[in-house]
Amino acid sequence: MKLFSAAQLHEADKITTKKHGITLVELMERGGTQIFNWLHHRMQGAQVPIHIFSGIGNNGGDGLVVGRLLIEHGYNVKVYVANFTDKRSKCFLINYDRIKTVTKDWPILMTSAHDFPEIKDEDIIIDALFGIGLNRPPEGWVKELIQYLNSKKSFKLSIDIPSGMYANKALTDAEAVLKASHTLTFQAPKLSFFLPETGRFVPYFEVLEIGLDPEYLHTTEPIAQVIAKPEAQQFYKQREKYAHKGSFGHTLVVAGSYGKMGAAVLTTKAAYRTGAGLVTAFVPESGYNILQTAVPEAMTLTDAEDDLITSIAIDFEPSSIAVGMGIGTKPETVKALGKLFKEAKEPLVIDADALNCIAANDELLNHIPELSVLTPHPGELERLIGAWTDDYDKLEKTKSFAKQHNVIVVIKGANTIVVIEERLYINTTGNPGMATGGSGDVLSGMIAGLISQGYDPLIASVFGVYLHGSAGNLATQEIGFEALIAQDIVEHIGPAFLTLFAPEPTEQDAKNA
Ligand SMILES: NC(=O)C1=CN([C@@H]2O[C@H](COP(=O)(O)OP(=O)(O)OC[C@H]3O[C@@H](n4cnc5c(N)ncnc54)[C@H](OP(=O)(O)O)[C@@H]3O)[C@@H](O)[C@H]2O)[C@@H](O)CC1
Ligand SMILES: Nc1ncnc2c1ncn2[C@@H]1O[C@H](COP(=O)(O)OP(=O)(O)O)[C@@H](O)[C@H]1O
Numbered sequence: 001m002k003l004f005s006a007a008q009l010h011e012a013d014k015i016t017t018k019k020h021g022i023t024l025v026e027l028m029e030r031g032g033t034q035i036f037n038w039l040h041h042r043m044q045g046a047q048v049p050i051h052i053f054s055g056i057g058n059n060g061g062d063g064l065v066v067g068r069l070l071i072e073h074g075y076n077v078k079v080y081v082a083n084f085t086d087k088r089s090k091c092f093l094i095n096y097d098r099i100k101t102v103t104k105d106w107p108i109l110m111t112s113a114h115d116f117p118e119i120k121d122e123d124i125i126i127d128a129l130f131g132i133g134l135n136r137p138p139e140g141w142v143k144e145l146i147q148y149l150n151s152k153k154s155f156k157l158s159i160d161i162p163s164g165m166y167a168n169k170a171l172t173d174a175e176a177v178l179k180a181s182h183t184l185t186f187q188a189p190k191l192s193f194f195l196p197e198t199g200r201f202v203p204y205f206e207v208l209e210i211g212l213d214p215e216y217l218h219t220t221e222p223i224a225q226v227i228a229k230p231e232a233q234q235f236y237k238q239r240e241k242y243a244h245k246g247s248f249g250h251t252l253v254v255a256g257s258y259g260k261m262g263a264a265v266l267t268t269k270a271a272y273r274t275g276a277g278l279v280t281a282f283v284p285e286s287g288y289n290i291l292q293t294a295v296p297e298a299m300t301l302t303d304a305e306d307d308l309i310t311s312i313a314i315d316f317e318p319s320s321i322a323v324g325m326g327i328g329t330k331p332e333t334v335k336a337l338g339k340l341f342k343e344a345k346e347p348l349v350i351d352a353d354a355l356n357c358i359a360a361n362d363e364l365l366n367h368i369p370e371l372s373v374l375t376p377h378p379g380e381l382e383r384l385i386g387a388w389t390d391d392y393d394k395l396e397k398t399k400s401f402a403k404q405h406n407v408i409v410v411i412k413g414a415n416t417i418v419v420i421e422e423r424l425y426i427n428t429t430g431n432p433g434m435a436t437g438g439s440g441d442v443l444s445g446m447i448a449g450l451i452s453q454g455y456d457p458l459i460a461s462v463f464g465v466y467l468h469g470s471a472g473n474l475a476t477q478e479i480g481f482e483a484l485i486a487q488d489i490v491e492h493i494g495p496a497f498l499t500l501f502a503p504e505p506t507e508q509d510a511k512n513a
């Protein structure tokens with residue numbers, strides 16, 4: 001799914017109204033009706049008090065449409081207009097007049113903190129204060145209003161975006177953002193929903209299609225793509241009947257040092273479970289028995305040194321290489337890495353200590369094969385690109401780094417983001433149970449396992465990240481967040497592939513369960 005900026009969405013509004021002979025007021029009616037339907041479907045006429053807080057822009061207009069429809073259907077609604085400026089939008093004003101035709105209980109104008117109404121924790125709050133037109137942080141009594149609403153335990157439904165948050169810009173005042181329980185967003189999710197500093201205000205969201213011009217949406221370069229099941233399905237390559245293990249390549253895993261041989265085990269197993277035809281682990285001598293015992297399917301080559309990787313010698317042409325997990329950053333290892341980079345003909349998957357070696361030895365960057373995949377967690381990323389001021393600055397710095405060195409960067413986290421040139425691919429699978437030692441080692445094995453089978457490095461990264469999160473989700477369903485360890489992710493790679501094409505449970509299935 002494509003993600004658009006606030007400016008692109010405003011442009012889509014304009015084009016839709018021009019091309020499809022529909023007015024902005026009608027478009028607002030569509031959006032408001034969808035929100036009303038969502039509520040009506042769940043509330044079925046229940047008389048729980050609903051407090052709608054509208055601003056004076058088009059987001060406020062949406063709130064007024066929802067208010068009118070709820071009133072018409074007999075709900076217990078109070079509408080408040082936060083009159084923070086007299087520059088009201090045209091569509092707001094039209095709907096302000098319309099709501100007065102269905103009730104004598106006109107919207108209450110609020111102009112200061114004295115006007116805040118009493119709200120019980122059981123009541124419902126609808127937030128239509130600011131949408132994607134926010135252009136500065138809310139201040140004064142409007143900020144106090146947001147904080148007042150946040151102090152209530154009520155269910156809070158935000159329209160389009162939690163008020164106080166920008167669609168695609170960093171927060172300037174985290175104290176002035178509505179903490180939504182749920183957000184119903186129009187046409188496409190906003191980039192801020194997926195980034196750590198702002199995503200915490202959007203624990204749940206749903207997208208409501210409002211029929212913006214399909215041609216504009218189709219032909220416009222988005223600011224990011226969201227990768228969910230439909231996208232992931234398209235990446236999958238079917239196996240041919242006459243395929244043999246040679247068809248799926250030979251992955252080399254360069255990993256491990258004394259006390260960290262488990263990293264090599266996890267990456268090696270993950271590469272096999274993801275479908276590599278053959279996997280060879282290259283480890284320090286003392287890792288030999290460990291690897292042969294833990295992963296009998298794998299071949300094992302060893303360094304001359306007992307505890308460290310100092311010189312990587314292999315007797316075959318690997319179709320993919322994952323390097324760095326648990327190797328440490330000793331000078332001998334850095335030297336061995338430099339040689340591996342120079343001699344490699346194909347892109348590598350570079351993780352963990354290999355990234356730390358690069359960060360501490362800039363010259364290594366000049367030898368990384370083009371389109372190699374770097375998989376840093378936030379700490380490793382900072383060592384590579386320097387400190388950032390906010391999530392958006394982090395994305396810009398990562399894009400520049402990726403462009404400058406012609407590599408793919410996988411920013412790991414709750415929503416892992418794959419960066420190539422100017423493009424961003426945001427993953428939707430995974431869960432906090434995966435915040436456990438070794439889960440990143442599994443990911444690098446998975447990406448290398450996919451490259452080995454002929455997936456190009458970008459698809460292997462985006463698809464690998466999706467499958468990794470999906471395996472984590474399936475594992476969590478069985479054992480919960482706390483007990484999940486990296487091996488469980490490996491054990492659920494198979495089910496993650498199977499789930500890719502399994503039908504989604506319907507509402508009826510849920511009722512029957
Ligand atoms: N295609 C779609 O997705 C559709 C979108 N629709 C809806 O439109 C919404 C966008 O509406 P919008 O552009 O009118 O902006 P919105 O967010 O209501 O507020 C802007 C107003 O707030 C003001 N203002 C800004 N910051 C401020 C501050 N800190 N403190 C005080 N004031 C501040 C600003 O005033 P000004 O800067 O001029 O002083 C301006 O008056 C969108 O989110 C969605 O809900 C649907 O209806 C139709 C289809
Ligand atoms: N809260 C979370 N939600 C989703 N995925 C997560 C979360 N925390 C961690 N992960 C995933 O787990 C992996 C952790 O990687 P990393 O920090 O490199 O682990 P390690 O170095 O121990 O192998 C990454 O793929 C990351 O995206």
Ligand SMILES: [K+]
Binds near residue numbers: 160
């Ligand atoms: K809002």
